[in-house]
Amino acid sequence: MTNDHGDAHFDVLVLGSGPAGHKAAVQAAKAGKRVLLVDREATAGGECVQRGTIPSKTLRESAAYLAGLRARSEDMLDLALPPQMKVASLMRRLRDVRGAHERYLSAQLSRNHITRWHGKARFLSSERVEVSMPDRTKRTVSAEFVVVATGSRPRKPDNVPVDHEHVLDSDSILSLIYLPASLTVLGSGVIACEFASLFAALGVRVTMVDASPRPLAFLDPELTAHFSKAYERAGGKFLAGNKIESVEWDGREVVTHLAGGGEVRSEKCLCAQGRIANVAGLDVQAAGITMTTRGHIQVDANLRTSAANIYAAGDVIGPPALAATAIDQGRRAVRHALGLATSVQGEFVPSGIYTIPEIASVGLDEAQAIAAHGGAVVGRARYEELARAHINGQTDGMLKLIAGLDGRLLGAHAIGEHATELVHVAQMALIGGLTLDAFVDNVFNFPTLAEAYRVAALDAAAQLAQRVAA
Amino acid sequence: MGVSWDENNGVPMSPSLDHGVALPPEVRTWLEAQLEREVDLPMLPESAARVVALCDDDDADARDLEAVLERDPSLAAYVLKVANSSVYASTEPISSLQQAVSRMGMATVRNLALTASLHGRVFDVPGHSKLVADVWIHCAVTAMFAREVARKLRRNVEAAFLCGLIHDVGRPIVLQTALRAARTHATLTQEQLATAMDAYHESVGARLVGVWGLADWTAAAVAHHHEPDRAAPYETEARITRLADLLAHWALTPGSGPEDFPVTDAVVIDLNLYAEDMEELLDLREHVILAAEALQ
Numbered sequence: 001m002t003n004d005h006g007d008a009h010f011d012v013l014v015l016g017s018g019p020a021g022h023k024a025a026v027q028a029a030k031a032g033k034r035v036l037l038v039d040r041e042a043t044a045g046g047e048c049v050q051r052g053t054i055p056s057k058t059l060r061e062s063a064a065y066l067a068g069l070r071a072r073s074e075d076m077l078d079l080a081l082p083p084q085m086k087v088a089s090l091m092r093r094l095r096d097v098r099g100a101h102e103r104y105l106s107a108q109l110s111r112n113h114i115t116r117w118h119g120k121a122r123f124l125s126s127e128r129v130e131v132s133m134p135d136r137t138k139r140t141v142s143a144e145f146v147v148v149a150t151g152s153r154p155r156k157p158d159n160v161p162v163d164h165e166h167v168l169d170s171d172s173i174l175s176l177i178y179l180p181a182s183l184t185v186l187g188s189g190v191i192a193c194e195f196a197s198l199f200a201a202l203g204v205r206v207t208m209v210d211a212s213p214r215p216l217a218f219l220d221p222e223l224t225a226h227f228s229k230a231y232e233r234a235g236g237k238f239l240a241g242n243k244i245e246s247v248e249w250d251g252r253e254v255v256t257h258l259a260g261g262g263e264v265r266s267e268k269c270l271c272a273q274g275r276i277a278n279v280a281g282l283d284v285q286a287a288g289i290t291m292t293t294r295g296h297i298q299v300d301a302n303l304r305t306s307a308a309n310i311y312a313a314g315d316v317i318g319p320p321a322l323a324a325t326a327i328d329q330g331r332r333a334v335r336h337a338l339g340l341a342t343s344v345q346g347e348f349v350p351s352g353i354y355t356i357p358e359i360a361s362v363g364l365d366e367a368q369a370i371a372a373h374g375g376a377v378v379g380r381a382r383y384e385e386l387a388r389a390h391i392n393g394q395t396d397g398m399l400k401l402i403a404g405l406d407g408r409l410l411g412a413h414a415i416g417e418h419a420t421e422l423v424h425v426a427q428m429a430l431i432g433g434l435t436l437d438a439f440v441d442n443v444f445n446f447p448t449l450a451e452a453y454r455v456a457a458l459d460a461a462a463q464l465a466q467r468v469a470a
Numbered sequence: 471m472g473v474s475w476d477e478n479n480g481v482p483m484s485p486s487l488d489h490g491v492a493l494p495p496e497v498r499t500w501l502e503a504q505l506e507r508e509v510d511l512p513m514l515p516e517s518a519a520r521v522v523a524l525c526d527d528d529d530a531d532a533r534d535l536e537a538v539l540e541r542d543p544s545l546a547a548y549v550l551k552v553a554n555s556s557v558y559a560s561t562e563p564i565s566s567l568q569q570a571v572s573r574m575g576m577a578t579v580r581n582l583a584l585t586a587s588l589h590g591r592v593f594d595v596p597g598h599s600k601l602v603a604d605v606w607i608h609c610a611v612t613a614m615f616a617r618e619v620a621r622k623l624r625r626n627v628e629a630a631f632l633c634g635l636i637h638d639v640g641r642p643i644v645l646q647t648a649l650r651a652a653r654t655h656a657t658l659t660q661e662q663l664a665t666a667m668d669a670y671h672e673s674v675g676a677r678l679v680g681v682w683g684l685a686d687w688t689a690a691a692v693a694h695h696h697e698p699d700r701a702a703p704y705e706t707e708a709r710i711t712r713l714a715d716l717l718a719h720w721a722l723t724p725g726s727g728p729e730d731f732p733v734t735d736a737v738v739i740d741l742n743l744y745a746e747d748m749e750e751l752l753d754l755r756e757h758v759i760l761a762a763e764a765l766q
Contacts, residue, residue, distance in 0.1 A: 041742060051624070095703055120744055134739040164620070165627040172624040177685070251574055 006140075010036040012334065013129060013143035015121045015282075018046025019323040020314030021149030022105055024330035028145075029112035031338050036141060037109065038117045038131055044105040047151050049098055051171040053323055056194065057354055058094045059174065063198040064356050067234070068394055068417070117141075121150075123287035126307040145309050145337040148289075148297060149330060150282065152275040152315035159246045160186060160271045166249040167269045170195065179204055180267040184256050186244055188215040190353050192272035193227070197355040200236035207237045207264050209256060214240060216353065220365045220413045222400065227415060230357055230396055239264065247271075277316045294318060302342070303333040311337055325349055348430040352420035357396055360423035363411030363430050366402055373404045377467070379436070379460025381452035383416050388447035392417065399452040401426070403460050405467070407435040418449055425453055436461045493662055493669075497648075497655050501666060504647050505674050517542035521583035535579060536567045548586045549579060555764035581631060585610075585765055588635070592642050592678075595649070605641050608718050610762035612637060615721070616714035618754050622747055625706060632684070633691035633711045634718075640675030640692070641667045672696060698737065705740075712737045721755045728752045 011033035014025045022044065025037045041050060109116060117139070119131040128142045154169035156162045164172040170191050181204065185196045188210035196215075200206045208215065215231070215238055216224050228238065243259035247269060254269040277296045284291065290298045290306040296318035303311045313329035315321045328346075335342045350362040369376035383389035383397035397416015404410050412426030429438060439457035444450050493501070520538045539546040546567055553570035571579055593606045616634030620627045648666040652658040658666070676693035690704035691711040698708035713735075720731045732738075733748050743751075 040744070132744065134742060134744060135734050136745060163627075164624050165617075169624070172626075175624065175626040177626050177629050252571070 007128060008036070008139065008141045010034045010115070010141065010143045012036075012145050012147065012337070013038070013141060014147045014149060015039075015129070016046055016149035016151055016278075016314070016316075017041070017044045017105070017109075017116075018049075018149060018151045018314060018326065020151075020316075020326035020330035020333075021046065021147065022109070022330070023327045024147040024149060024311075024313060024334045025114050026108060026112050027331045027334040028147075028338065029114050031334070031340060033338065035112075035114045036117060036143065037114050038119060038121050038129075038141075040118075040120045042118050042134075043102050044109060044116075045102055046149075047153070047171075049101055049105070051174065054098055054101055055094055055174050056170070058097050060194065060198045060354050060356065062093075063201040064417070067201040067356055068392070120281060122281060123283045123289075126287045126309055145311065145334075146287075147330065147333050147337070148282070148284075148305070148310060148312040148316055149314045149326070150278040150316050152277050152321065154271070155274045155276045156271065157244075157273055159244060160269075160273070161247060161249075162271050163249070166254050167247060167271060169271050173268075173270050176268070181205060182207070182266040182268075184209060184254060184264050184266040184269045185272060186210070186247070186256065186269065187272035187274070188212045188217065188238070189272065189274065190216070191275075192270075193231075193355050194353065195270055195272060196236055197227075197231050197234065200231060200234040201356045203235070205235060205266075207239060207266065209239045209242050209244065209258070209264060211241060211243045214238075216359070219353075219359065219361065220400070223359055223361070223398075223413055223415045226398060227355060227357070227359060231355075234356070275315065275321065277318070279316065292318065302336040303329055304336065309337075320349070320351065322349075322351060324352075346431065348427050350420075350423045350427050352423070354420070357394075357416045358419040359413075359415045360419040361411075361413045362423050362427045363409070364402055365411055365413065366400075369402045369404065369410045373410065375405045376410060377403050377405070377460045377463040379403065379456040379458070379463070381455035381459065383449070383452070385455055386447070386449060386451055388449050388451065389416075391447060397449075399456050401436070401439075401453070401456040401460055403436050403464070405464070407437065407461070407464060409434055409436065409438075414452075416449075422449055422452065425450060436464070493658075493665055494655070497651050497658065497662075500655055501644075501648060501651050501670070504651070505644065505670055517545050518583040518587040521545075522580055524580075535571055539567050539571075539579075545583060545586055549574075549582055552582055552764055581628075581635065582765075584632070585635060588639060592639055595642050595645050598645060598649075602642050602645070605638055607762060608722060609635055609638050610765045611718035611721055611758055612711070612714045613765075614758040614761045615717040615751070615754070616710055618751060618758065619710045619713050619717075619741070622743070622751065623706075623710070623741060625710065629685070629687065629707065630710050630714070633688055633695075633707055634714045636675065636679065636684075636688070637692050637695045637711050637715060638671055638675065639678055640671035640673070643674050643678065644670045698740070709737050709741050713741060713743075717751060717758075720752075721759060 012028040012035045014021045014035065014037045017037055017039040021037065025035050028035045039046065117131055119133040122130045124130055128140060131139050131141060154171060161167055162169050173195060179202055183199050183204050183206050185192050185206060185208040188208055192208060193215050196206050196208045214224050215228060245257040245259045247254060247256050253265045253267060256264040256269060279297065284297065287310055288307040289310060292298045297305055297312040297316050299305055299312050299317050303313055305312050311333035313333045314326035332342050348362050350360060353359040364372065366376060366378055379401040381399045384395040389395045389397065394417045397419065399422065400413045401409060402411035409426065409429050412423060414422050436457040439453045440461060444454055517538055521535065524534050524538060539549060549567065549570050553574055593602050595602045613631045613634035616630040617627050620630035644667045645663060648658060648663050672693050672695065676689050679689045679692050687704040687707045690701040691708045694701035694708045695711040695715055698705050698712045701708035716732065716735060720726055731752055738748060
């Protein structure tokens with residue numbers, strides 16, 4: 001179908017095939033619309049599949065497996081990695097994992113009759129987009145609605161010369177051939193901590209440097225302290241409160257100069273100081289799209305941009321920049337555009353951090369609960385109290401339940417293996433408005449890590465009982 | 471335990487591509503037998519092999535490397551010469567091996583040791599010095615372009631350099647063997663010598679890389695840099711080498727302009743490089759040639 005300009009015409013045009021774009025396209029197709037999905041990569045899935053979540057989590061799984069095996073073998077096996085271990089060996093499953101995920105995504109697009117173009121998009125106006133193909137041809141398309149889901153890429157600060165050889169970013173570090181002897185990680189956010197902990201688990205001497213007083217500073221301090229101990233036990237260091245003055249390759253090592261004096265030397269350096277929205281070349285001004293001061297596309301509560309027919313979802317609109325949130329945003333953006341019933345985004349969105357050990361969180365933390373509800377109790381279950389954790393040989397972990405003074409669950413925070421799975425039990429309890437009694441009165445499989453819920457709920461319930469007695 | 475690359479993926483000793491002028495059948499049969507089984511592949515000189523091993527040893531440091539270089543004056547002189555070239559030298563001239571290793575880093579010195587060995591042992595065919603010198607500068611330019619392609623794709627830069635540097639290492643060996651065939655069987659024209667090199671350099675190069683104990687992906691890229699789709703699971707490494715190979719041919723062709731580069735070649739599309747990416751790579755021509763010349 002073409003319009004008066006001779007452009008191809010679709011009901012919905014989606015730019016980017018990552019989690020947000022993929023879901024937006026499928027949602028629109030399921031609503032009976034003609035959909036075009038444009039991506040600069042030939043394969044579906046965006047950065048999530050090519051350079052982000054899937055590759056880094058595959059490497060993390062190998063590192064966590066080795067760390068777990070060491071713990072379980074109790075020195076029966078010599079599990080020291082050979083010097084200069086090939087990173088490629090640790091990622092040997094990546095090709096299969098990535099292939100399986102791409103096949104699943106592509107099949108879903110085909111099944112829903114979604115048209116795909118491989119190319120880079122540029123807005124000509126709010127309704128028209130030019131797509132430059134890799135073979136240097138150009139095509140123009142118009143659509144009733146456009147969803148921008150072009151994702152993000154690593155930020156390169158001016159004082160850090162990322163050359164992808166000695167100073168790497170979170171994409172190029174995955175192409176390391178050999179494990180370096182030492183690694184400086186610039187930053188202390190999610191990506192910095194994920195890579196720092198996984199390389200420390202593989203025996204690399206890791207030094208994380210950041211101006212922040214602690215890693216993952218946005219998290220519950222008890223979880224952060226727990227993470228820091230585990231990271232330091234694995235040999236990692238964290239230099240808190242240090243701004244980066246400059247970074248240079250001196251011909252032998254990467255030297256990180258600290259603003260307060262001093263330096264850190266290492267074989268490689270990872271710059272993990274945030275990500276920026278992928279809008280270069282999109283010419284968003286031509287479409288009348290407004291950007292935020294932090295360089296993200298500005299959207300309203302319904303994910304609509306300042307151009308009435310254009311929506312945006314995923315990393316391109318900024319935090320929380322999680323794949324899970326992006327999927328939900330892509331779906332909601334299209335439903336709003338098409339006038340379909342939209343639920344408000346669930347209040348209880350879990351977050352998962354794939355450090356070693358894993359961290360997960362949902363709902364309020366202790367301070368937020370006290371501020372919002374005038375008081376709270378905290379029940380704790382340590383993995384060492386759980387038979388399953390001992391069987392697994394992974395007793396380093398904890399679940400915290402936050403409950404109001406009426407016993408209603410307000411939040412849950414977990415650290416330890418399988419924390420990112422465990423947290424969904426709490427998410428469902430929060431959505432259902434359940435109280436601590438639900439965990440105490442019901443039966444859990446034994447032995448499981450989920451038993452932590454009973455242990456933590458009993459701890460919190462006992463505190464509530466003491467308060468009543470007092 | 472690495473991701474295994476099976477040499478049986480296909481490094482046929484018979485020509486995989488249709489190249490130029492046909493070889494006389496008896497020459498072809500003899501040549502294939504020689505290249506497949508009998509030809510002596512050059513070993514790395516001891517000092518170069520020690521440098522490569524040291525750079526892969528986690529416990530080794532720059533002092534160990536300096537000690538090896540000190541025992542091989544020609545290798546030491548080469549390292550100092552490159553360290554003082556415009557690519558690496560700052561205002562302060564390099565006057566010691568310690569300074570050179572410090573300035574360039576161990577990985578660079580390892581690559582230089584391999585480079586020097588290739589130059590002395592492999593790229594030395596008396597009577598054909600011009601032809602071999604052309605192959606050599608092509609390899610050096612390919613190596614430098616491979617680094618830049620890898621940087622753009624956020625792939626491993628050091629591995630790309632090495633694949634580029636040795637991708638045509640089979641050519642001089644095929645040439646030496648073909649010249650022996652010419653002495654015993656039939657006179658071969660320059661075109662027939664070129665045909666032999668085009669046809670067999672990938673498979674011979676892959677054998678040599680295997681004998682030297684270099685990584686699987688290096689062997690895959692050398693074996694399949696003309697047909698990178700066959701280098702699975704190392705297609706990307708082979709494609710980077712292929713694109714760098716094309717860029718080097720273009721850069722070393724006098725009078726060629728950006729419009730002469732085949733920007734819609736399949737390898738450009740397979741690597742997902744768009745017009746602006748290629749423009750940036752083509753703009754590096756002078757820088758890359760200068761850096762490659764420093765290796766000579």
